[in-house]
Amino acid sequence: xxxxxxxxxxxxxxxxxxxxxxxxxxxxxxxxxxxxxxxxxxxxxxxxxxxxxxxxxxxxxxxxxxxxxxxxxxxxxxxxxxxxxxxxxxxxxxxxxxxxx
Numbered sequence: 001x002x003x004x005x006x007x008x009x010x011x012x013x014x015x016x017x018x019x020x021x022x023x024x025x026x027x028x029x030x031x032x033x034x035x036x037x038x039x040x041x042x043x044x045x046x047x048x049x050x051x052x053x054x055x056x057x058x059x060x061x062x063x064x065x066x067x068x069x070x071x072x073x074x075x076x077x078x079x080x081x082x083x084x085x086x087x088x089x090x091x092x093x094x095x096x097x098x099x100x101x
Contacts (some may be wrong), residue, residue, distance in 0.1 A: 025095030
């Protein structure tokens, strides 16, 4: 019994981050993206400014996500969210687009 419990706890602790529940777009934006995308730091498009997001939205969500993953202009790869999954980044971008119409 004791051995089984130790194995179960060890397996739980070794669960990869990717297997954990993904954060939603608003959470990722509020904790990782907001610092630059609220102020326009280093040329980041500001959330809520449709004129800044319109040309980017025209690229499509998949192209925007690919750019964010690789990094673009002054934004390093994945911005400040090195622990984000591609899906979490896509959700954060969608959140920013939805709030910039």
